[in-house]
Amino acid sequence: MLKRTEVPEETMQRMLSYLRELDCMLQNGKETFSSQELAESLHVNPAQVRKDFSYFGEFGTRGVGYDTARLVRELRAILNLDRTWRLALIGVGNIGAALLNNPELQRQGFEIVLAFDNSSRIIGKRFGSVTVEDVSYLVTRIQEERVELAIIATPVSCAQAVADTLIRAGIKGILCFAPCHLQVPKGVRVVPIDIPMALGRLVYRL
């Protein structure tokens, strides 16, 4: 069992997909599973599953397998998903509005509590319990509400400026839908969701 800092990024990402699959198994009433079974449904190697788990501890019983409910609990704790995270959304266009209307996020423990835009046609609109505010108040409001994560859903043209402002406000993680590379200081994590790039991956050698 290695130190937490030596866990490969790839392992962490697979842990997320294991959790998603085990959640599903649990709903289907499957109480235990073997590394073999989990591996098959995700098309990975069973040894990979066991090695990934072993970075964080010993969760199984030799000769038997793993307890589904326990593993779900353990994975949630490892991945920091055993709490609710409060998010700010910047840019309430088509994608931003889709995120505000998406109940799946809340169910997974991610709650958008602040939304910002720079257009007077959008500021003041309500989405459930969230009212869109003027982006000028970004820093103050994020600090008031003690929000740690943000979603950038603005056009590329203002994404970097928004990111800079978010960092001044103390944001530590940014999910970015703008198809551009953000420059951020160390200690700030950026996860990009670039739809044109995803389509690009799709058509390579098709």
Add this chain to the structure above:
Amino acid sequence: MLKRTEVPEETMQRMLSYLRELDCMLQNGKETFSSQELAESLHVNPAQVRKDFSYFGEFGTRGVGYDTARLVRELRAILNLDRTWRLALIGVGNIGAALLNNPELQRQGFEIVLAFDNSSRIIGKRFGSVTVEDVSYLVTRIQEERVELAIIATPVSCAQAVADTLIRAGIKGILCFAPCHLQVPKGVRVVPIDIPMALGRLVYRL
């Protein structure tokens, strides 16, 4: 220079980010660049940039660097992005509608020409030149329109069934927004965009 089949997946993904960055450089009037410069703006190693390029040919001039416009052309050709791709969208909820309204996709060469839903409240709605059709006609319409790519933006509960239908219709690539693992035969490419999972990556070790 290796055979095209031996190019690592990672290289292909970086090629997409190189293209995005060079497009941007070109708009800013930067006519040439060195591997050093490109590497710095994307936080990768300059040797990595040169090695990636070298899988596909020799595009630079020693002592000078690379011609931006030429590289953009070469990369587009390598990545199959020097043509327009026609897409079918299945599921016109919040995300689906956001995609239909997103002009960025068209600008990048991806045109949604068919949209399907199973709800009578949505079937018949128009988005630009696209009218939402009944998902029952999926196979016929995809074959009529000779569409090769599809976007699944349905709930998880019907994503796999939709994927199975798409495969019967001859679809070769699927961009999937439903947060679940699709089972597809060899020869069909799936690129997942899982927003809860992306948020999960964001909060690991935060």
Add this chain to the structure above:
DNA sequence: TCTTGTGAAACGCTTCACAGCA
């Protein structure tokens, strides 16, 4: 002199193979 293109070394992830245990 400067930057590319590339073998070779270094590195890190994946897979194997088997000891350890229920």
Add this chain to the structure above:
DNA sequence: TGCTGTGAAGCGTTTCACAAGA
């Protein structure tokens, strides 16, 4: 007997370091 946990081998990617060439 059966499945886990894991050291070690295997393998693919990244980085180095330098020859080649403008």
